Amino acid sequence: xxxxxxxxxxxxxxxxxxxxxxxxxxxxxxxxxxxxxxxxxxxxxxxxxxxxxxxxxxxxxxxxxxxxxxxxxxxxxxxxxxxxxxxxxxxxxxxxxxxxxxxxxxxxxxxxxxxxxxxxxxxxxxxxxxxxxxxxxxxxxxxxxxxxxxxxxxxxxxxxxxxxxxxxxxxxxxxxxxxxxxxxxxxxxxxxxxxxxxxxxxxxxxxxxxxxxxxxxxxxxxxxxxxxxxxxxxxxxxxxxxxxxxxxxxxxxxxxxxxxxxxxxxxxxxxxxxxxxxxxxxxxxxxxxxxxxxxxxxxxxxxx
DNA sequence: AGAATTTGACCACT
DNA sequence: AGTGGTCAAATTCT
Numbered sequence: 008x009x010x011x012x013x014x015x016x017x018x019x020x021x022x023x024x025x026x027x028x029x030x031x032x033x034x035x036x037x038x039x040x041x042x043x044x045x046x047x048x049x050x051x052x053x054x055x056x057x058x059x060x061x062x063x064x065x066x067x068x069x070x071x072x073x074x075x076x077x078x079x080x081x082x083x084x085x086x087x088x089x090x091x092x093x094x095x096x097x098x099x100x101x102x103x104x105x106x107x108x109x110x111x112x113x114x115x116x117x118x119x120x121x122x123x124x125x126x127x128x129x130x131x132x133x134x135x136x137x138x139x140x141x142x143x144x145x146x147x148x149x150x151x152x153x154x155x156x157x158x159x160x161x162x163x164x165x166x167x168x169x170x171x172x173x174x175x176x177x178x179x180x181x182x183x184x185x186x187x188x189x190x191x192x193x194x195x196x197x198x199x200x201x202x203x204x205x206x207x208x209x210x211x212x213x214x215x216x217x218x219x220x221x222x223x224x225x226x227x228x229x230x231x232x233x234x235x236x237x238x239x240x241x242x243x244x245x246x247x248x249x250x251x252x253x254x255x256x257x258x259x260x261x262x263x264x265x266x267x268x269x270x271x272x273x274x275x276x277x278x279x280x281x282x283x284x285x286x287x288x289x290x291x292x293x294x295x296x297x298x299x300x301x302x303x304x305x306x307x308x309x310x311x
Numbered sequence: 312a313g314a315a316t317t318t319g320a321c322c323a324c325t
Numbered sequence: 326a327g328t329g330g331t332c333a334a335a336t337t338c339t
Contacts, residue, residue, distance in 0.1 A: 133316060135331060148330070164330090 129185060131163065143169055153187035161185040 130152035139146045144167035151159040160183040168176040 132314090134333095136317075137329060137331095140328065146329085150331090162330095 129161070139166065142166065151185060151187055153185075157187040159185055159187035161187075 131149035132152050132154075133147055133149050135148035136145050137148070146164055146166040149163045149165065151161040153159040162182045164180040164182070166178050166180075168178050
């Protein structure tokens with residue numbers, strides 16, 4: 008990646024303050040890590056957590072610097088990818104090659120923002136970006152890098168959420184499971200390293216395991232250890248009442264620990280075409296979209 | 312040179 | 326006709 012140009016004079020005082028704070032925090036954490044690694048007290052602390060904190064500080068600093076540089080280079084945001092890229096339909100853009108080349112150059116310089124916030128263990132290739140109606144930020148489209156060599160059909164859509172001033176959040180929708188060889192390796196790795204942070208599948212005590220009413224459909228969540236199936240009850244038209252073998256579907260997601268059945272488990276109603284349910288991956292929600300008793304897609308919210 | 316991204320164009324759906 | 330999803334040529338990065 009080409010480094011951002013930080014030679015501009017006039018970076019706002021507030022930005023400088025943030026950068027300084029982050030760098031100081033990073034330096035402090037680095038110093039602590041150094042002493043930890045040198046002392047026998049390392050067992051009482053978590054060097055990995057410290058290293059993560061250091062990385063976060065430096066990443067944050069770099070991000071702030073790049074944002075500031077981008078702000079100075081295109082103060083009206085007319086060339087920023089989040090606000091002015093994507094769908095060309097109906098546009099009357101003049102194909103000025105010089106101007107287009109300059110625009111591309113600036114777009115490339117800001118690429119890090121998206122890639123840095125959408126990393127997971129799979130290889131993704133961006134194949135499109137669209138401006139979405141009533142959305143401030145465009146939606147980016149990614150496919151598995153093994154789409155052609157292994158026929159993996161997994162895709163994901165990434166969209167920055169609105170109204171997250173203090174923390175940039177991205178809604179990431181996953182469509183189709185990975186079938187590439189990478190997938191089985193990742194699943195095996197995740198299962199092997201299962202920890203409390205993957206205490207995911209559990210059933211509600213806040214709702215007392217009772218029927219959770221919705222506008223159209225409701226899900227019943229039996230509050231017992233035998234809760235291997237989810238019962239879907241249609242409460243409006245008709246009297247369909249069929250079990251959805253959701254659990255077998257969920258087991259396919261290797262990062263889920265299937266043995267813990269306590270704490271929170273929320274269902275939410277969906278729209279006319281698909282129901283959805285939500286549970287928590289640590290502090291982050293994961294929402295599954297169900298269609299015809301199958302998981303059609305799932306999405307999660309990731310913070311920057 | 313090959314990989315990756317950007318973006319105008321196209322397509323399907325409503 | 327409007328919209329979201331995908332394709333593919335052009336461009337940029339490594």
